[in-house]
Amino acid sequence: MSYQITMENKVAVVTGAAQGIGAAIASKYAEAGAQVVILDVCPKSCAEELLQKLSKYGKKAAYYLCDVSDSTAVAAVFAEVAHRYGRVDVLVNNAGVVADWDKSYAINAKGTYYCSEAAKPYLEKAEGTIIILTSASVFSGGTGIPQYVTTKAGSYALTLFLAREYAKAGIRVNGIAPAVIMSKMLVERFGSEEAAREHYKTVMxxxxxxxxxxxxxxxxxxxxxxxxxLCGEVLIADGGRMHIG
Known part of the structure; x- marks a missing residue:
């Protein structure tokens, strides 16, 4: 008998999930049977294709327009989600930006904290988990964008801080630190997906x-x-570049 991972009866909130990594996580959770809730600043119309895809797994995903840097709005959304579904089991702090210093700090660091604090009372009841998306650039200093590296270092530090604080409430907090992941930004940088993939063949x-x-x-x-x-762990997902590259 094969082992199957299931998220049936779990409610998972994924921030910044209209596209990219967040959308992939939302899809994976929906496929595993979770009730997925997406928070994003994009209009719902931007995610219609994704929402239709998620519905094919059996549950209609919810979509909330929410700026994670607005603590009042964040608290209201989590209260609504908990009221609507009766619980929150998983929070994925994925929302992130490449922007100026103030916006980067507001989204990448403060937004992660606001969402975690707003979700905490509901996650405590469910003995749930928080996953924070930081960046492998925190360890290498790469990307050439100081405000991105600095504020992602903030989300890394928050992973450790919240893991220590929330463990007392039965909430596990862990992180993922991706390196180079296919994205619209990389396509624009290299001119095409093919060019980006070709470049990293010899790098990774x-x-x-x-x-x-x-x-x-x-x-x-x-x-x-x-x-x-696992609690307070940050998994570096970089194809081995940091350790054996």
Whole structure:
């Protein structure tokens, strides 16, 4: 009999999930049976294709327009989600930006904290888990964007801080630190997906760049019972570049 990961009867909130890594995580959770709730600043129309895809897994995903840097709005949304579904089991703090210093700090660091604090009372009841998306650039200093590296370092530090604080409430907090993942930004930088993939063939020890689904697989692991003894761990997902590259 094969082992199957299931998120049936779980409610998972994923921030910044209209596209990219967040959308891949939302899809993976929906496929595993979770009730998915997406928070994003994009109009709902931007995610219609994704929402239709998620509905094919059996549950209609919810979509809330929410700026995670607005603590009042965040608290209201989590209260609404808890009222609507009766629980919150998983929070994925995925929302992030490449912007100026103030906006980067507001979203990448403060937004992560606001969402975690707003979700805490509901996660405590469910003995739930929080997953924070930080960045491998925190360890390497790469990307060439100081405000991004600095504020992602803030989300990394928050992972450790919240893991220590929330463990007392039975909430596990872990993180994922991706490196180069296929995105619209990379396509624009290299001119095409093919060019980006070709470039990283010789850069990454595994011979390829990462895909959003690679991160989604790790997020599924961190949300399920297989990782229930992990707390305060940040998994570096970079195809081996940091350790053996």
């Amino acid at each position: 020890p595994l011979g390829r760049m990462g895909e959003p689904e690679d991160i989604a697989n790790i997020a599924l692991f961190l949300a399920c019972e297989l990782s229930e003894y």
